[in-house]
């Protein structure tokens with residue numbers, strides 16, 4: 001039976017992790033998968049997480065099951081950080097824990113599908129796993145252009161599709177720090193998108209995987225907060241992978257906003273049954289550590305300080321790249337105004353291969369780089385290599 005399966009290529013982004021590890025050259029540079037790195041190239045566990053984990057070991061008295069919704073106190077503790085203190089829509093929203101942001105996206109799209117959605121609008125380019133999840137679920141992905149040639153967001157494209165959408169459609173938007181372009185909607189564009197969504201039958205799914213890595217926790221949530229305050233229903237897929245550095249612990253949450261309490265109850269019951277059918281219950285450890293941080297003012301301050309350090313360092317890298325101006329045929333100036341961990345460089349697959357083979361520089365074949373992989377010790381080498389392969 002199993003011989004009937006068709007071979008699948010390994011995930012191209014995740015394959016870079018192994019290729020980079022196998023490269024024995026000193027001075028190799030990893031700009032592949034989206035993991036934060038310090039100026040020394042390390043990805044340490046946050047000190048606030050370490051402290052919370054110690055408390056967890058001492059205080060946790062049972063590992064008995066929690067249920068498909070996971071640690072609801074974790075999902076609630078995050079809410080003021082995501083949605084702001086006491087927003088007007090707070091009573092209309094409920095959250096549940098998911099295995100990472102990917103689990104939250106999958107659950108959100110599962111709810112959309114169960115509610116009758118057949119087509120999902122997705123900006124191009126997007127995180128490759130978005131399209132893969134849609135394909136796996138049998139949902140039609142309808143692509144729209146995310147960005148304009150001048151490196152700004154193409155807000156008109158999303159406004160147009162929202163204006164023309166029917167009741168069996170959803171749109172998946174990146175809340176901030178767009179992956180892979182780093183190109184976000186401006187606050188004014190979010191205002192217009194929120195107003196258009198309010199007048200449309202389309203369901204909006206917001207993927208917020210990088211809050212705090214762009215301009216700040218509140219600034220990065222502007223679009224999500226605006227949309228939630230304007231529309232009557234929305235789904236938010238949240239990830240703590242990057243902003244708590246919990247990558248392999250798989251910590252995420254799904255927030256559901258419905259037009260009334262009856263519909264919210266219906267949505268929650270469907271989310272619980274989907275979670276049960278998919279993974280039964282999410283892993284507890286990382287979410288419990290996040291909850292302990294958020295229940296403690298001093299630990300929350302430590303966490304926010306660590307996040308600020310990360311954000312500032314990535315901004316410095318962007319500023320340095322932008323100040324370099326051009327590298328061969330690549331204009332680096334737009335990187336200075338983009339946000340978060342990622343940027344897309346206009347390089348061909350062959351040029352990406354040459355960067356890897358000739359210079360030991362690893363990046364996605366799409367031309368995406370993770371700016372956190374650059375630091376004082378390697379940024380000049382990177383700019384020179386880029387000039388070499390594109391010049």
Ligand code: LMR
Pocket residue numbers: 013032033034035127129179
């Ligand atoms: C990325 O885009 O590099 C990250 O979100 C990691 C992943 O799972 O793809």
